[in-house]
Amino acid sequence: MPDPNSQKDLAAAVPFESWGRYPTYPAKITSLNWQSDYAPAIAHLHQGGALPVGMGRSYGDSCLLKDGNLLVTTGMNRLISFDPETGDLTAEAGMTLAQILDFAVPRGFFLPVSPGTKYVTLGGAIANDIHGKNHHVAGTFGRHVTQFELVRSDGTRKICSATQNEDWYAATIGGLGLTGFISWATLRMKPIVSRNIDYEGIQFHGIDEFLDLTKQSHNIEYTVSWVDCASTGKNFCRGVFMQGDHSTKPTPLIISPEPKLVFPFDAPGAALNHTTVSLFNTAFFHKQIHKRVVALQDYEPFFYPLDKVLHWNRMYGKGGLLQFQYAIPWESAREGTIAIMQAVAKSGLASFLAVLKAFGDVPSPGMMSFPKPGITLALDFPIKADKTFPLVERLADMTCDYGGRLYPAKDAAMTAPQFQAFYPQWEEFARFRDPLITSSFWERVTGDKLPL
Amino acid sequence: MSTVATALAAQPNTSGPKKILVLGATSGIAEATCRIWASQGAALFLVARNAEKLAAVAQDLRTRGASFVETAVADLDDTEQHATLLSHAVNSLTGMDIAYLTHGVLGDQAQAEQDFNTTAHILYTNFIAPVSLLTWLANYCVQRHHGTLAVISSVAGDRGRRSNYVYGSSKAGLSAFLAGLRNRIDREGVTVLTIKPGPTRTAMTAGMPKSEKFADPNAVAKSIVAAIAAKKDQLYVPFIWAPIMLVIRTIPERVFKKLNL
Ligand SMILES: Cc1cc2nc3c(=O)[nH]c(=O)nc-3n(C[C@H](O)[C@H](O)[C@H](O)COP(=O)(O)OP(=O)(O)OC[C@H]3O[C@@H](n4cnc5c(N)ncnc54)[C@H](O)[C@@H]3O)c2cc1C
Ligand SMILES: NC(=O)c1ccc[n+]([C@@H]2O[C@H](COP(=O)([O-])OP(=O)(O)OC[C@H]3O[C@@H](n4cnc5c(N)ncnc54)[C@H](OP(=O)(O)O)[C@@H]3O)[C@@H](O)[C@H]2O)c1
Numbered sequence: 286m287p288d289p290n291s292q293k294d295l296a297a298a299v300p301f302e303s304w305g306r307y308p309t310y311p312a313k314i315t316s317l318n319w320q321s322d323y324a325p326a327i328a329h330l331h332q333g334g335a336l337p338v339g340m341g342r343s344y345g346d347s348c349l350l351k352d353g354n355l356l357v358t359t360g361m362n363r364l365i366s367f368d369p370e371t372g373d374l375t376a377e378a379g380m381t382l383a384q385i386l387d388f389a390v391p392r393g394f395f396l397p398v399s400p401g402t403k404y405v406t407l408g409g410a411i412a413n414d415i416h417g418k419n420h421h422v423a424g425t426f427g428r429h430v431t432q433f434e435l436v437r438s439d440g441t442r443k444i445c446s447a448t449q450n451e452d453w454y455a456a457t458i459g460g461l462g463l464t465g466f467i468s469w470a471t472l473r474m475k476p477i478v479s480r481n482i483d484y485e486g487i488q489f490h491g492i493d494e495f496l497d498l499t500k501q502s503h504n505i506e507y508t509v510s511w512v513d514c515a516s517t518g519k520n521f522c523r524g525v526f527m528q529g530d531h532s533t534k535p536t537p538l539i540i541s542p543e544p545k546l547v548f549p550f551d552a553p554g555a556a557l558n559h560t561t562v563s564l565f566n567t568a569f570f571h572k573q574i575h576k577r578v579v580a581l582q583d584y585e586p587f588f589y590p591l592d593k594v595l596h597w598n599r600m601y602g603k604g605g606l607l608q609f610q611y612a613i614p615w616e617s618a619r620e621g622t623i624a625i626m627q628a629v630a631k632s633g634l635a636s637f638l639a640v641l642k643a644f645g646d647v648p649s650p651g652m653m654s655f656p657k658p659g660i661t662l663a664l665d666f667p668i669k670a671d672k673t674f675p676l677v678e679r680l681a682d683m684t685c686d687y688g689g690r691l692y693p694a695k696d697a698a699m700t701a702p703q704f705q706a707f708y709p710q711w712e713e714f715a716r717f718r719d720p721l722i723t724s725s726f727w728e729r730v731t732g733d734k735l736p737l
Numbered sequence: 738m739s740t741v742a743t744a745l746a747a748q749p750n751t752s753g754p755k756k757i758l759v760l761g762a763t764s765g766i767a768e769a770t771c772r773i774w775a776s777q778g779a780a781l782f783l784v785a786r787n788a789e790k791l792a793a794v795a796q797d798l799r800t801r802g803a804s805f806v807e808t809a810v811a812d813l814d815d816t817e818q819h820a821t822l823l824s825h826a827v828n829s830l831t832g833m834d835i836a837y838l839t840h841g842v843l844g845d846q847a848q849a850e851q852d853f854n855t856t857a858h859i860l861y862t863n864f865i866a867p868v869s870l871l872t873w874l875a876n877y878c879v880q881r882h883h884g885t886l887a888v889i890s891s892v893a894g895d896r897g898r899r900s901n902y903v904y905g906s907s908k909a910g911l912s913a914f915l916a917g918l919r920n921r922i923d924r925e926g927v928t929v930l931t932i933k934p935g936p937t938r939t940a941m942t943a944g945m946p947k948s949e950k951f952a953d954p955n956a957v958a959k960s961i962v963a964a965i966a967a968k969k970d971q972l973y974v975p976f977i978w979a980p981i982m983l984v985i986r987t988i989p990e991r992v993f994k995k996l997n998l
Contacts, residue, residue: 321789363797
């Protein structure tokens with residue numbers, strides 16, 4: 286029975302927003318500060334289902350649950366063990382990668398896989414089986430998670446690894462938080478001797494130069510490109526190919542300073558338009574004056590350039606932003622990327638920063654993991670009611686036609702038929718879903734609502 | 738206890754890792770503080786009432802580099818047990834450089850206004866129990882002419898306000914006790930630090946309106962560690978609360994009584 290006061294209750298709560306700040310939904314927020322807080326929280330749900338969440342760094346609605354219960358895990362950030370021989374670090378699932386780095390870097394260890402922000406939790410990184418600039422050599426994050434504990438709402442606890450409860454291991458990695466609560470996990474860290482990255486930035490013009498650079502860099506650990514999606518003509522698909530390896534020259538392994546800049550307010554809606562974005566893109570392109578730049582760069586600006594400004598998503602104003610990220614397999618990767626980039630450039634809904642990368646063929650451990658060998662492109666769009674959604678829907682259809690798929694962590698728009706075409710294994714996966722757990726994303730793409 | 742152990746325990750610690758006794762170690766502020774000490778290799782004896790939470794905190798601090806972590810589960814309202822608990826703690830640490838008293842309850846102000854037992858419970862946990870602990874600890878430190886007693890009071894103790902005067906009066910009592918204790922034992926080589934945090938984001942304030950704007954416990958912890966190292970007498974944290982409370986303390990009562998604070 287829904288509680289008659291519930292709407293009032295929900296409205297009073299501080300909203301939990303995803304990074305795109307679209308959509309926003311009321312939900313009851315409960316903080317889990319201890320692993321033992323989960324059982325009472327799941328036993329006393331306010332109404333509807335529940336969803337464990339981390340830092341809300343997913344863009345769309347996969348970390349939201351309209352009118353349900355969000356169990357925020359970030360207070361659960363304790364270390365459990367660290368073995369400097371193997372690099373195995375065990376921690377509660379709410380620990381962020383930033384907190385892990387603060388602990389591990391001074392001890393000479395680094396994350397095996399790093400996303401574009403360090404402000405994500407261990408649990409969130411597993412649930413989306415995130416990828417980084419080293420996907421072509423290291424595969425996804427889940428490959429380096431040697432084990433974790435999964436707690437089901439009926440109280441059952443399962444230790445999951447590649448050899449124990451393998452089916453639950455596979456379903457939970459990339460399982461969008463839906464298989465249950467991850468209480469702790471073990472991550473295999475890798476040794477470093479310096480904070481520095483031997484960096485090289487190379488300008489390219491057009492997809493073929495990008496593909497050549499990709500081939501030439503297959504022995505380099507990290508590769509990623511920024512690409513201009515606003516320009517057409519001779520500047521079409523111009524970009525900067527960025528590559529790097531951990532420096533092997535030892536330097537002091539100090540802790541990163543805390544970020545000082547905070548984007549202070551919601552920018553007025555018009556701040557980001559075609560003109561400002563084009564100016565930015567041109568400036569970024571020419572910041573790299575030479576065709577090739579070689580430098581020793583600290584890992585912070587190399588991996589997390591945007592983390593320097595906390596809450597930079599406010600730059601998009603109150604309306605929020607829409608992310609869009611596809612992976613298209615090699616057979617049609619070139620053709621598909623050109624077609625999609627042309628559609629984006631033509632739309633005039635330019636993307637501020639578009640990120641282009643080749644995924645490698647290291648298999649993902651997750652049943653629902655997003656990456657597959659081919660090209661991935663991530664874009665963001667300011668939300669313009671009558672323009673953005675039709676464009677994104679068309680891009681999703683094109684992705685489908687080219688045999689690709691979209692990333693649920695960066696989606697607020699794919700339709701149920703699109704999702705089911707991208708992830709035909711979804712019905713098999715649904716068997717692993719915890720009966721009390723769901724998300725607004727899952728409800729949207731499967732039409733599956735929990736009975737209240 | 739053997740005579741050797743007594744002799745060892747009696748030695749003030751001048752070099753080597755700091756020996757720290759933490760009372761209320763599962764508190765949000767205490768845990769953040771202990772993480773800093775652990776990373777400096779401190780030796781810690783942790784006391785808290787919930788065994789499961791205490792074990793999680795202890796495991797984290799061991800992993801972060803504490804040179805020694807021992808724990809005891811105790812409800813600190815049980816003042817009868819304090820002497821046994823404290824002597825066990827200092828023996829286990831083989832001495833003590835810092836005692837950090839952090840436990841406390843906010844209590845339910847509305848209920849306390851109606852029910853004296855609720856009020857008495859808040860006063861007992863926040864005032865009487867710390868006084869019992871401090872009586873033993875002060876004498877232990879005075880004997881050795883060594884040690885710092887760092888105690889969390891609150892800005893709420895600086896002036897009674899309608900919204901939380903029961904909690905506030907327990908902290909006012911504690912602050913006054915600490916001032917007097919300092920006046921007595923500072924000359925014996927024992928430092929007494931009164932810590933007055935402003936609103937801080939911990940379990941105690943979870944769900945309060947605007948709690949997302951409260952101080953970060955890690956920043957509060959950093960200031961506390963620095964104030965202890967500098968042998969300060971008093972700490973308002975974040976520092977902005979020092980001038981704010983100065984103003985609040987000087988508002989005349991005839992005006993103050995009409996304010997909604
Ligand atoms: C600037 C920026 C750059 C990014 N770069 C990349 C990138 O390079 N590669 C990439 O792959 N992603 C990237 N992302 C996306 C981000 O890494 C993922 O969305 C990540 O999952 C967010 O983690 P979170 O802790 O914020 O989790 P949330 O967004 O809060 O939640 C994500 C999912 O995890 C689940 N979850 C969280 N904790 C638990 C738990 N304890 N138990 C069970 N389920 C749980 C939630 O239910 C939800 O389904 C980026 C995001 C931003 C904002
Ligand atoms: N947060 C603020 O805004 C704020 C402001 C000013 C002052 N303070 C003071 O700061 C101190 C730390 O509080 P906090 O903010 O860190 O809140 P907290 O996380 O709620 O910590 C309070 C701790 O006290 C423990 N405790 C309460 N009664 C106890 C008892 N009888 N025996 C043993 N332990 C007991 C609690 O144990 P359990 O975990 O088992 O409940 C809890 O760990 C308190 O003295 C508080 O009054 C806080």
